[in-house]
Amino acid sequence: MPAAFQEEEKQAERRTKIKICGLSRTEDISYVNEACPDYVGFVFAKSRRQVEPSQAAALRRLLRREICPVGVFVDEKPEEILRLLFDGTIEAVQLHGQETEEQIRLIRQESGKKVIKAVRITDGRQLGAWKESSADYLLLDGGCGDGKVFDWSVAEKAKSLGKPFFLAGGLNACNAAEAVRLFEPYALDLSSGVENAGVKDRQKILDFMRAVRLAGKERENCDE
Numbered sequence: 343m344p345a346a347f348q349e350e351e352k353q354a355e356r357r358t359k360i361k362i363c364g365l366s367r368t369e370d371i372s373y374v375n376e377a378c379p380d381y382v383g384f385v386f387a388k389s390r391r392q393v394e395p396s397q398a399a400a401l402r403r404l405l406r407r408e409i410c411p412v413g414v415f416v417d418e419k420p421e422e423i424l425r426l427l428f429d430g431t432i433e434a435v436q437l438h439g440q441e442t443e444e445q446i447r448l449i450r451q452e453s454g455k456k457v458i459k460a461v462r463i464t465d466g467r468q469l470g471a472w473k474e475s476s477a478d479y480l481l482l483d484g485g486c487g488d489g490k491v492f493d494w495s496v497a498e499k500a501k502s503l504g505k506p507f508f509l510a511g512g513l514n515a516c517n518a519a520e521a522v523r524l525f526e527p528y529a530l531d532l533s534s535g536v537e538n539a540g541v542k543d544r545q546k547i548l549d550f551m552r553a554v555r556l557a558g559k560e561r562e563n564c565d566e
């Protein structure tokens with residue numbers, strides 16, 4: 343492979359990934375198809391953003407192939423999660439409830455797909471308990487899609503987890519750069535911060551994408 347392409351690939355691997363969560367309308371899909379985040383989330387748990395499996399399947403068919411659809415669940419039966427993975431409605435799983443290590447292992451083994459385990463942070467103590475989790479990624483959150491920022495003084499602890507993590511909780515275009523600088527997360531995940539009057543907003547999605555990409559470029563310049 344030519345060196346220029348190799349360098350481009352390396353850069354793409356290094357850049358902070360983005361997940362836009364809680365899509366429920368065809369308009370939302372056209373916004374993300376334009377902005378092209380790495381992941382989007384369909385919430386199957388009880389929520390104002392909840393989608394039915396058939397609705398998610400229809401939205402997924404409209405989604406650009408490069409974007410990974412993640413199913414967001416709270417204490418759902420593993421069989422139902424696996425059904426949605428096997429029929430292609432989702433390609434990865436995010437667990438927000440009291441799911442056990444056994445359930446996480448089962449979902450990964452049966453499907454071969456990635457599992458993200460959400461951990462609600464109230465102080466740094468929750469982090470240690472999940473260090474050995476078999477989940478592919480942790481997702482550090484202040485709530486459940488309610489725009490709650492947790493105490494960012496745990497950034498150093500999060501970085502020393504030795505496990506890639508999604509950072510979530512009250513992110514928006516204004517605090518994205520600071521989040522990238524402090525945490526150096528694998529990915530940023532957000533929902534409320536790209537909404538207006540309770541629905542996804544095209545301009546806010548584009549602004550967020552731009553803010554994260556810019557923060558990534560600044561970090562690269564500092565590293566050079």
Ligand SMILES: O=C(O)c1ccccc1NCC(=O)[C@H](O)[C@H](O)COP(=O)(O)O
Binds near residue numbers: 485534
């Ligand atoms: O978004 C929901 O309504 C939701 C409901 C139940 C469990 C999880 C939920 N969302 C999970 C997410 O991935 C959100 O993007 C994440 O919590 C951040 O949300 P926000 O603070 O609003 O950006």
